[in-house]
Amino acid sequence: MSSDNSKATQANLSFLRPAIFAVTDSVNAGASRRTFLASLLAGAGSLALAGCGGAGGSSDSAVANTSAKAKAAVSESAQGTTIPPFASFTDAYGTPWTLSNGSVLGNNMNTGFPGSAVLMVYWNHSIYGENSAGGWYVYGANGWNATSDPRVSAATATSADVFYGVNGHMAWPSGIYETMSAAQQLALLKDLGVTNYRADVAGSGMAQTIATALAGPFAGSGVSILPVINPMSYDQTASETDAYNLGYELAVSIATPLKGLVSVIECGNELDANGLVTFGAGNSPAEYNPAYWPAYRGVLRGMIDGVKSVDSSIKCGINVGIPLAYTALQMLWQGITPDGSSTGQAGATPLAWDITMYHWYESSGLITEAGPQGLTNVLQILQQSFGLPIWITEWGFVPSDSAAQQASYVAGTLAEYNTLRQTYNLQSVMFYELIDVSTSDGYGLVQSDGVTKTEAYSAFKNYVAANPV
Numbered sequence: 001m002s003s004d005n006s007k008a009t010q011a012n013l014s015f016l017r018p019a020i021f022a023v024t025d026s027v028n029a030g031a032s033r034r035t036f037l038a039s040l041l042a043g044a045g046s047l048a049l050a051g052c053g054g055a056g057g058s059s060d061s062a063v064a065n066t067s068a069k070a071k072a073a074v075s076e077s078a079q080g081t082t083i084p085p086f087a088s089f090t091d092a093y094g095t096p097w098t099l100s101n102g103s104v105l106g107n108n109m110n111t112g113f114p115g116s117a118v119l120m121v122y123w124n125h126s127i128y129g130e131n132s133a134g135g136w137y138v139y140g141a142n143g144w145n146a147t148s149d150p151r152v153s154a155a156t157a158t159s160a161d162v163f164y165g166v167n168g169h170m171a172w173p174s175g176i177y178e179t180m181s182a183a184q185q186l187a188l189l190k191d192l193g194v195t196n197y198r199a200d201v202a203g204s205g206m207a208q209t210i211a212t213a214l215a216g217p218f219a220g221s222g223v224s225i226l227p228v229i230n231p232m233s234y235d236q237t238a239s240e241t242d243a244y245n246l247g248y249e250l251a252v253s254i255a256t257p258l259k260g261l262v263s264v265i266e267c268g269n270e271l272d273a274n275g276l277v278t279f280g281a282g283n284s285p286a287e288y289n290p291a292y293w294p295a296y297r298g299v300l301r302g303m304i305d306g307v308k309s310v311d312s313s314i315k316c317g318i319n320v321g322i323p324l325a326y327t328a329l330q331m332l333w334q335g336i337t338p339d340g341s342s343t344g345q346a347g348a349t350p351l352a353w354d355i356t357m358y359h360w361y362e363s364s365g366l367i368t369e370a371g372p373q374g375l376t377n378v379l380q381i382l383q384q385s386f387g388l389p390i391w392i393t394e395w396g397f398v399p400s401d402s403a404a405q406q407a408s409y410v411a412g413t414l415a416e417y418n419t420l421r422q423t424y425n426l427q428s429v430m431f432y433e434l435i436d437v438s439t440s441d442g443y444g445l446v447q448s449d450g451v452t453k454t455e456a457y458s459a460f461k462n463y464v465a466a467n468p469v
Contacts (some may be wrong), residue, residue: 044423058370058397070262074105076125079357080211080261083120083363085204092125102469106128106139112206114135115146119256123150123215149217162224163302163421163469164414165430166198166445167394169227170213176435176450182213188434188446189223194463197395198430200269203254214261228266229254229303236275237291240298247302248309265314266357266393267303270321270327271296281371282325285344286338286451293338300332301351316322318357323364324371326381327354333386355427359394362401362409367392368420379424389427392417396432397456399442407459410445414463421469431460 079091088098098105102116106127115131122128127139128150136145167175170185177185191199210227216291218225231250234243247267255265272282276296280287304316322330333337335350358378360367368374382390395417397409410431417429435445445457 009293024039030115037046038130066215077122077127078208078212079215080255080257081122081208082259085256086208089120089122095324097122097127103141110142111139121150127149149260161198161222162226162462163418164192164194164247165198165226165393165428166192166194167198167430168435169433170197170199171201171209172437173206174450175437177437180435180450181217183217184450185434186213186217186221186223190221192461193220194447196226196428196430197222197434198228198266200205200230200254201227201254202230202232203250204257206333207254208257211261211469212256214258218346224264225262226264226266226428227254227262228256228269230269230450231271231303234271234295234299236295238295238298242296243295243298244302246304247299248306249302253308255307256313257312259311263315264317265307266317266319266376267307267316267353268300270301270319270359272325273321276328277322277325282320282322283327283371283376284342285327285331285338286340286342287340288328288331288344290338290340296328297337297351298333301349304351304353315354316344317357317391317393317446318351318353319357319359319392323357324376324378326378326385329382330385343400348396355391356382356388357391357393358382360392361395361432362397362413366416379420379426384422389425391428391430392426393428395431396443403455406453410456411459411463414460414467417446418467418469 002101020240072469075090076092076094081089083089086380088096094109097120098108099117099120102113103112104113104117104119104127105121113129113131114133114137115133117129118132119130120127121130128147129137129139129144130149131137134149136149138147138150166189168185169175170182172178185197199210201210209212209214210225213224229251232248238246251265256344258265276289276292277287278289282288300318304318307314307316318329318332330336331344332351334346335348336344336346337348339345360378365374366371367379369379379390384399395413397406401409414429417426421425433444435446435450436442436448439448441448444454444458446453458466
């Protein structure tokens with residue numbers, strides 16, 4: 001991606017596309033890539049999955065007395081399906097389950113749930129519910145019995161296990177990521193030695209796809225998934241309150257089916273890269289658009305608060321895509337609002353997060369020797385500004401590199417980050433991307449057929465195998 005501000009007019013938001021801001025990059029190529037990704041994801045935020053039906057095979061005879069014919073005709077809901085956001089789910093016997101005014105209904109019959117139900121979860125062919133007091137119950141032959149959230153024990157790996165990562169688009173409703181199963185994607189990740197898989201989500205349906213994978217093939221695999229929330233309807237000109245509400249509601253709808261399955265969620269994807277920086281490199285408050293800042297701050301605050309309202313134990317991170325836009329993070333952290341001056345205006349609500357995330361591509365040079373003169377150590381700035389773990393959630397080569405150059409870059413960059421890991425508390429580095437989304441993409445370790453592995457794939461695999469962490 002180019003630093004040319006005309007790039008910002010090409011699309012509203014990006015879906016995990018690299019932000020490569022270098023003079024040598026092609027503006028037109030970046031624009032066509034963004035347009036292509038946007039076209040693939042049109043309507044993805046409202047994606048409805050076939051597994052939204054729901055389930056619970058432990059129902060007593062009063063509820064589960066369903067004929068074999070009905071059972072064969074109705075699909076059992078995916079493990080991890082929750083109400084809300086879904087209106088219902090269907091158990092292994094074909095019984096529909098709903099939540100109405102605090103009551104749990106099985107086949108439209110009140111099951112006598114203890115207290116006022118606020119959440120239902122379908123897990124391991126059983127019906128689980130949480131009441132307003134935080135109590136958990138499971139439905140069995142004798143009715144409801146006290147238990148705990150079944151998803152907690154299935155939580156994926158923590159930050160100590162996630163250094164080698166890769167980006168993908170597991171929840172996309174089209175292309176290779178739709179046709180390749182979660183198990184097939186996992187096989188590639190395991191072959192590479194990857195332990196952290198980043199996936200964009202734009203709504204509850206996409207989140208359910210991730211939840212189903214985590215409760216299925218990924219369960220116990222040693223590979224975690226990092227969901228990144230993409231607010232597709234985010235309006236940069238909205239008020240801070242409206243943007244906050246949008247971010248909050250979206251995050252709740254996404255975090256709810258993922259509760260107990262993920263330990264980290266990334267809130268937003270390169271929201272700085274669409275006109276927030278009006279000129280310059282993004283390393284001064286004077287370079288930020290005061291008109292866009294309230295919505296930017298509001299949607300990020302809303303997403304973090306929304307995730308935490310569902311599960312306060314989930315760690316939240318935010319990122320920037322413009323190479324030197326760490327200033328945006330500093331202003332958010334310190335409660336500073338850009339006003340055209342070199343310092344900005346203090347007094348806004350500071351934003352807090354748990355993990356500082358960043359994107360860095362080959363065209364930006366070395367992350368420890370950044371800027372036109374190579375004098376800016378971005379990792380050091382992030383460490384000193386926030387004192388938090390750092391995840392580089394996107395990094396990658398330039399597609400126009402030769403196959404040999406791409407392989408060399410991958411091996412060299414992994415070695416660089418491995419060397420810097422302890423110094424800067426660099427916990428995860430996630431290559432963009434696993435599989436090309438099209439024949440013209442060129443960022444992937446695997447070509448768009450999902451089969452052909454590149455030289456960079458071998459370089460990644462060989463380095464990880466020789467350098468376990």
